[in-house]
Amino acid sequence: MRKLALSDEILMQIEKPARYIGNEVNSVMKDKEHVAVRFAMCFPDVYEIGMSHLGIQILYSMLNEWDDVWCERVYSPWVDLDKIMREQRIPLFALESQEPVKDMDFLGITIQYEMCYTNILQVLDLAQIPVYAGDRGEDVPIVIGGGPCTYNPEPIADFFDLFYIGEGETQYRNLFDCYLENRKGGGSRHDFLRKAAKLPGIYVPQFYEEQYNEDGTIRGRRKLYEDIPDTILKQLVTDMDNAYYPLKPVVPFIKVTQDRVVLEIQRGCIRGCRFCQAGQLYRPVRERSADRLKEYAKQLLANTGHEEISLSSLSSSDYTQLNELLDFLIDDCDKRHVNISLPSLRIDAFSLDVMSKVQDVKKSSLTFAPEAGSQRLRDVINKGLTEEVILKGAALAFKGGWTRVKLYFMLGLPTETDEDIKGIGDLSNKIAAVFFDTVPKDKRVNGRVQIVTSTSFFIPKPFTPFQWASMCTKEEFIDKAYLTRQGIMEQLNQKSIKYNWHEADISVLEGVFARGDRRIAKVIYEAYKKGCLFDSWSEYFRNDVWLECFEACGVDIGFYTTRERADNEIFPWDFLDCGVTKEFLLREWKKAQTQTVSKNCREQCQGCGANRFGVGICYDKNAG
Template sequence: MRRTEKVSYKADDEVVNMRKLALSDEILMKIEKPARYIGGEVNSVMKTRDIPIRFAMCFPDVMEIGMSHLGIQILYDMFNKREDVWCERVYSPWTDLHKIMKEEQIPLFALESQDPIKEFDFLGITLQYEMCYTNILQILDLSGIHVYNHDRDENEPIVIGGGPCTYNPEPIADFFDIFYIGEGETVYDDLLDLYKECKASGKRRLEFLELAAEIPGLYVPMFYDVTYKEDGTIQSFVPDNSHAKPTIQKQVVMDMTGATYPEKPVVPFIKATQDRVVLEIQRGCIRGCRFCQAGMLYRPTRERDVNKLKEYARVMLKNTGHEEISLSSLSSSDYQELEELVTFLIEEFKDQSINISLPSLRIDAFSLDVMSKVQDVKKSSLTFAPEAGSQRMRNVINKGLTEEDILGGAGQAFEGGWNKVKLYFMLGLPNETEEDMKEIARLADRVARRYYEIPKEQRHGKCQITASSSFFVPKPFTPFQWAPMCHAEEYIRRASIVKHEFQEQLNRKSLKYNWHEADVTVLEGVFARGDRRVGKVIEEAYRLGCLFDSWSESFDNDLWMKAFENTGVDLDFYTMRTRDLDEIFPWDFIDIGVTKEFMKREWERANQGIVTPNCRQGCSGCGAGRYKGGVCVESKN
C-alpha cells in the first residue's frame, strides 16, 4: 500500500494554482461539451495532494447524468468533511473523448485535481443500472487499472462498488475488490479508518482486503468460491478465506434525520439531467409491489423530520442558486408530513419563483390536492403508474390500485385543470394474457373518456393521454425473481397487440402509445440475475466496442450477441428459465432483511392473484422488522 505525507492545507489561491487541466485546449475544442471535464464547479471541494486518503468517486455515465445522482452527492460531502480524505469525482468520457484518450494514451483523471485516477487510494464506482457495465471496464481501462481484481498490484487503487446493482454483484464480481452492500452513511468511516491503519503499519493490499472483509456489509468477492451443477445452476457458494463471512448483511441508516446530508451540493457548469435541489424526504416504501426491487431493498420505510427538511431547503437553495426543489422518495404521497412540507415551501419561497417538483405521487385525492398547490396556472402533465391495464394483473403484481382509483384520480385532475396525463405500464409480467395486454389501451381510453365527461366549459383544450410500456425484468430480491422473461421478439409482439388495440379505441386521437427497447431489456435481465460466468461476456462486449449501452444511439445488440457467441455463454439460460423455488441464486449470500421465505409466499400469492396489504395496513412478516425504528417494528418470521 502506498505511503503518503501528513495532511496539510494550502491557501485557497495555492490550491487553485496547483490545478492544471489534463486536456489541452486543442482537445477541448474537438469534443462535445468540454465543460464535462474541466472541473472547478460551484461547491466542488479542493484540498491538497498530501491528504492521507484520496478517493475517486465515479458514476459510470456522462457527467450530466452522474451529477444528478443524490447518493454520490451525499458521499462526496461526507468524505470531504473528514480532514484526512479528499474525495474527487470522475465520470465516463463520452465516445469522442474516449477515442482521443485511447489514441493519445491520456490517463483518465479526476475533475477536481485533474490527477490520474490510478494514483488514488480508492476508486468507488456507483452501480445504478445494469446497462452501465461496459462503462465500468472503460473506467478501468482508461485509468490503466487491471480489469481483474487478482491482477492488481500494490500501486493500484482499491476498486469498490456500491448502489442497487451490488445486490447481485456476481456478473461483475471479478472486476471489483470490494462491494459495499447497503447505505453509504453506515460503515465507510470504518473502512477508511482501517485503510489508514493498514498504511501506517505497512500492511499489503491482500492484508487490507482480509480485514475489510470483517467489516459488516463489505463483500470481497475474491474470497469466495462458486461451483456449478451439470445443469448450470449453482451448487455451492462459500468463502475460502477465514476473514470472509458466509452471509453479508445489508447496512441501513435508521436515523434519517441525524444522517449526514449535503448542504452545499456541487453545481455543474452544464445543465444536469436534474438541475435542482433534491430533498430526500424518506427512504423505503410501505407498498409491496412484487416487481419492484427498490421497494424490497430499502425496507423499512424511514422518514426525515419535516423541520430538518425545511432547514435543508433554505440553506441548499441559498448555496446553489437553483430555482427548483424536488422532494425525493419512492412514494412521496406516503410521507406523513408531505402537506406541511409543501405548504411551507410555497409560503417560504413564494417571492423567489421556486418551482416544486413532486415525483412518485399516487393517484388519490390527497396527492392531487398537494399537486394543485404547486403547479403553475398553466397545468403541466401528470404522471401515474398503473403498471398493468387489467385489475387481475394489478392484483398479481400487488399494485394496490383499483380502476375506480385510477379513473377517480384522473377525473379530479381533469376537473382541477389538467388535460395531459402520462401512464406507465409493464408488458411481459408473470401470468399475463392477451386480454390483459389489450386492457392497457382500454384503460387509457377510459381515462380519456373521463376527460370528455366533464362540462365542455371546464375543459382546457384537447385531452392527451400518453401511455408507455417498459418490458418486465425479474430482479433479485423480489417475489418475481423466479419468473422467466420473454425473447425480444415476443416483447415486440406483445407491444404490437397493445398498439393495435389503441388504434381500435373511440378516443384514439387523444391517445399515444410507445414502448421501451426489447433487446436492451433482455440484456438487462441477464445482468440482473446473472452469475460470475457473465463477466467474460461483458469483457468481450467491451473489447468488441460496446459502450454507453443505456444510450439508444450507442447500443449495438449485434455486438452483444457476438460477445455471447464468442464466450459460449447461453443467454437463454439466464432469461427464459422459470427458477425452481429451491435453486441457489447468485445473490443468496446477501441478507437484505426481507426473507426469502416471504418472497416465496408473495410469489405464490401472485400466482393466485391475492393482494397483500401495505405496511401501514398491517405487518406482512417480511422480516425487515429487525431494523428497529422504521415503519415495520415487528416481524412474524
C-alpha cells in the same frame, strides 16, 4: 490556478468541455500533501447523468468532511473524448485535482443500472487500472462498487476488489481506518482485503468461489478463508434525522438532468409491489422529520442558488408529513421565486390542490402508473391501484383543468394474458371517455384530452418475489407491444391516445445482467473489447455485437432470462442479506400466482424480515 489534465487543443475540439474541468461551485479542493486517503468517486455515465445523482453528492460531501480524506469526482468521458484519450494514452483523471485516478487510494464506482457495465470497464481501462481485480498490483487503487446493482454483484464481481453492500453513510470511516492501519503496519493489498472482508457490509468477491451443478445452476459457494462471513448483511442508516446530509452540493455549470435542490424525504417504500426491487432493498421505511427537511431546504437553496427544489423518495404520497412539508415549501419558495418540482404523487384532491398551486395546469400532465392493464394482473403484482381510483382521480383532474395524462404499464409480467394486455387500451380509452363526460364542449381548453400510454418490458430482479419468474424473449416482447398498439387502435377514443414502447433488445440484456452469475463477466469484457460502450444510450447500443459475444463465450441467454426457477434454486445473490428473507419473497411469489394481494407495511406487517434492523416503520406506533 489548477492545471487541467486536458490541453486547450483537446478541450476546444470536444463537446461540452465543462464536463471535464471541475471548478464548480461547492466542489472541494484540498492540499494533497495534507490528506491520508485519496478517493475517486465515479458514476460510470456521462457527467450530466452522474451529476444528477443524490447518492454521490451525499458521499462526496460526507467524505470531504473528514480532514484526512479527499474525495474527488470522475464520470465517463463521452465517446469523443474517449477516442482521444485512447489515441494519446491520457490517463483518466479526477475533476478536482485533475490528477490520474490510478494515483489514488480508492476508486469507488456507483452502479445504478445494469446497462452501465461496459462503462465500468471503460473507466478502469482509461484509468490504466487492470480490468480484472486479480491482475492488480500493490500500487493500484482499491476498486469499490456500491449502489443497487451490487445486490447481485456476481456478473461484475471479477472487476472489483470489494463491494459495499448497503447505504454509504455507515461504513466508510471504518473502511478507511482499516486501510490506514494496514498501511501503517506495512500490510499488503491482500492484507487489507483480508481485514476489510470482515467489516460489516463489505464483500470481497475474490475470497469466494461459485460452484455449479451439471445443469448450470449454482450448487453453492466456497470461501477461501474460514474467518470471513458466509453472508453479507446490508448496512443501513438507523437514524434518518441524524444521518449525514449534504447541505453544500456541487452546482454544475452545464445543464444536467437534475438541475435542482433535492430533498430526500424518506427511504424505503411501504407498498411491496412484487416487481419492484427498490421496494424490497431499502426496507424498512424510514422518514426524515419535516422540521429537519425545512431547515435543509433553506440552507440548500442559499448554498446553491438553485431555482428549483424537488422531493425524492420511492413513494412521496406515503410520507406522513407531506402536507406540512409542502405547505411550508409552497409558502417559502414563493417568496424566494423558487419553483417546486413535484414528484409523482397519488392523484387525489390533496395532490391536485398542491399541483395547481405550483405548476401551470394547462401545461403540466398527470401521471398514473397502473403497471398492468387489468385488475387481475394488478393483484398479481400487488399494485394497490384500482380502476375506480384512477378514473375518479382523472375526473377530478379534468374538472381542475388538466388535459394531459401519462400512463405507465409493464408488458411481460408473470401470468399475463392477451386479455390483460387489451386492458391497457381499455383503460386508456376509459380515461379519455371520463374527460368527454366531465368537461363540457365549451370548456375544453385544448379541444381534446391527450393521453400518453407507455409500456416498458418487465425484467425480473433479485430480491423481489418475481426473482423466480420467467422473462419473455425479445420476440414475445415485440408481439406484446404490437398487441398493445392494436388494442389502443381499436378504441373509440384512439385519436386521443399516443402509445410509446421501449426497445426489447436492451431489456433482454438487462435481464441477463440482473440475474446473472460470475460466468457473465467474460461476456461483458468481450463486448467491451469489441467496442460496446454507453449501452444505456440506444444510439450506441449494439445488440448484434452483444449476441456475438454471448455466442463466442458459450453463454446461453435463455438460461438467465426465460428459465423459470425452482422454488429451492440457489441464486447467485443468496449470500447477500438485504433484510428481507427468501421465505418471505417465496411466500409473495406463491401469493402472486393466486392473485392474492398483500397489505402494505402501514396496514399490516407481512413479516418480511426487515424488522430485525430495529428501526423505521416496523416500530412505528401508528402502523398496523
